[in-house]
Amino acid sequence: MLREDGAPDHGHPHPDPHPHPHGRLRPGGAGGTVTIEQKVLAKNDLLAERNRTWMSDRGVVAVNLMSSPGAGKTTLLERAVTDLGGRRPVAVVEGDQETRLDADRIRRTGCAVVQVNTGAGCHLDAEMMRDALTALSPAEGSLLMVENVGNLVCPALFDLGERSKVVIISVTEGTDKPLKYPYMFAAADLILINKSDLLPHVDFDVEQCERHARSVNPDVRVLTVSATTGEGLAHWYDWLAEQR
Numbered sequence: 511m512l513r514e515d516g517a518p519d520h521g522h523p524h525p526d527p528h529p530h531p532h533g534r535l536r537p538g539g540a541g542g543t544v545t546i547e548q549k550v551l552a553k554n555d556l557l558a559e560r561n562r563t564w565m566s567d568r569g570v571v572a573v574n575l576m577s578s579p580g581a582g583k584t585t586l587l588e589r590a591v592t593d594l595g596g597r598r599p600v601a602v603v604e605g606d607q608e609t610r611l612d613a614d615r616i617r618r619t620g621c622a623v624v625q626v627n628t629g630a631g632c633h634l635d636a637e638m639m640r641d642a643l644t645a646l647s648p649a650e651g652s653l654l655m656v657e658n659v660g661n662l663v664c665p666a667l668f669d670l671g672e673r674s675k676v677v678i679i680s681v682t683e684g685t686d687k688p689l690k691y692p693y694m695f696a697a698a699d700l701i702l703i704n705k706s707d708l709l710p711h712v713d714f715d716v717e718q719c720e721r722h723a724r725s726v727n728p729d730v731r732v733l734t735v736s737a738t739t740g741e742g743l744a745h746w747y748d749w750l751a752e753q754r
């Protein structure tokens with residue numbers, strides 16, 4: 511279900527339209543079984559590849575932002591689209607199970623945005639991304655920021671056709687998250703440790719978190735930032751500028 515500002519909602523709840531892998535993927539191939547989950551992921555990968563081609567033909571670069579709920583994705587985005595909007599065209603895809611609250615926050619900055627509601631689903635997939643691209647029709651050379659559904663599990667498995675994946679963890683969470691959710695942190699091109707302004711008030715060891723992240727993803731870039739004070743954001747913007 512895709513909502514744009516003013517577009518009518520379907521008005522009825524959807525069951526999860528996309529079965530997806532819960533539990534361990536079983537190997538297919540000779541003597542094995544190709545599971546429904548593998549077929550779902552294979553179909554998703556095909557659509558993601560089409561999205562990737564569609565965007566690269568237009569010089570559009572998508573960045574997929576993933577985190578637990580409450581890590582500060584939307585606040586980081588509000589700040590980024592405001593700070594970067596003058597440098598290059600920026601557009602946003604907001605993923606949430608319900609509501610258009612986050613899209614409303616982005617829209618108030620003047621940035622082009624579309625809200626995707628996943629209903630019972632717990633991640634964005636390539637088909638939703640394709641529909642969002644159609645609705646947004648981002649300008650040539652756009653930076654497209656995608657805020658995935660707050661969840662450190664299955665969003666890691668679903669390629670959207672993005673250029674890169676950013677995983678955000680805030681200092682109010684445990685430093686052991688990279689160990690508990692290794693697939694997500696292993697998939698990251700960049701890890702943002704957010705809410706650094708709260709470090710004096712919480713028991714969060716940035717270096718330990720970084721060590722845990724590197725134990726599953728040795729070469730990952732890690733930046734410490736605060737969307738509130740602006741600390742470290744210039745480094746994040748430099749990194750975004752490199753994603754072409």
Ligand code: MG
Pocket residue numbers: 583584612657
């Ligand atoms: Mg949000």
Ligand code: ZN
Pocket residue numbers: 530631632633664665
């Ligand atoms: Zn899911």
